Amino acid sequence: MSPVRRLSLAMLLGTASIVAHAEDAWVAEARQLATSVPPKLLAVLTREIDQGGASQAIGACQVQAPEMARQASEASGWKVRRVSLRERNPKARPDAWEQAALEDFDRRVAAGEVPMTLEKAERVDVGGVPTLRYARALPVGPICVQCHGDPAQMDAGVKSKLSVLYPQDRATGYSVGQIRGVITLSKPAP
Numbered sequence: 001m002s003p004v005r006r007l008s009l010a011m012l013l014g015t016a017s018i019v020a021h022a023e024d025a026w027v028a029e030a031r032q033l034a035t036s037v038p039p040k041l042l043a044v045l046t047r048e049i050d051q052g053g054a055s056q057a058i059g060a061c062q063v064q065a066p067e068m069a070r071q072a073s074e075a076s077g078w079k080v081r082r083v084s085l086r087e088r089n090p091k092a093r094p095d096a097w098e099q100a101a102l103e104d105f106d107r108r109v110a111a112g113e114v115p116m117t118l119e120k121a122e123r124v125d126v127g128g129v130p131t132l133r134y135a136r137a138l139p140v141g142p143i144c145v146q147c148h149g150d151p152a153q154m155d156a157g158v159k160s161k162l163s164v165l166y167p168q169d170r171a172t173g174y175s176v177g178q179i180r181g182v183i184t185l186s187k188p189a190p
């Protein structure tokens, strides 16, 4: 297709097709990784909750989630983390780029966009190093509110365990459909 024809087609179809044309392979790779880890964690959480209840599953989440991120990092070369505007683990505080993504996602959900598909991909300069960055929203589903929901509705055992493990916990009070945080990937650009 000639460039002119492609451009006019893109104009006709809207910005989405322009983005699709311009998308680099690294974005697809980051998206693939970011969408593969959360279902694995969800499977572990669901199993643990079924077996021993939510308070039992806290330990699994505390240990398995960072372990899964570590394994994904090791296998892929991407640095993988989870961060939130209202973090539970003090290590999960966002940097400026992640914070901007999280705030943008919150605004878009408030405006009616579907949280499931919200993502941001950008090539940025980090102290002179060209870096690839990707963030994808982690929406609150029904299972999440057992540990991140309204404290008045949460199980007493869950609350007491969380208060011991995370005295600075800011990650309650969420409802289904909100964004709990993002899974965030970065690596030096090739």
Ligand code: HEC
Binding pocket: 042, 045, 054, 055, 056, 057, 058, 059, 061, 062, 065, 066, 082, 083, 084, 086, 087, 088, 089, 090, 092, 138, 139, 140, 141, 143, 144, 145, 146, 147, 148, 171, 180, 181, 182
């Ligand atoms: C059994 C309790 C439990 C359930 C259910 C649960 N979480 Fe968590 N969540 C935790 C704990 C504990 C941590 C802290 C983990 C750590 O120390 O790294 C956490 C941390 C997080 C973080 C990392 C940022 C932070 O605040 O530390 C995100 C993002 C997150 N949870 C999202 C979710 C989502 C989305 C769901 C539902 C799919 C969910 N969680 C379900 C207990 C739970």
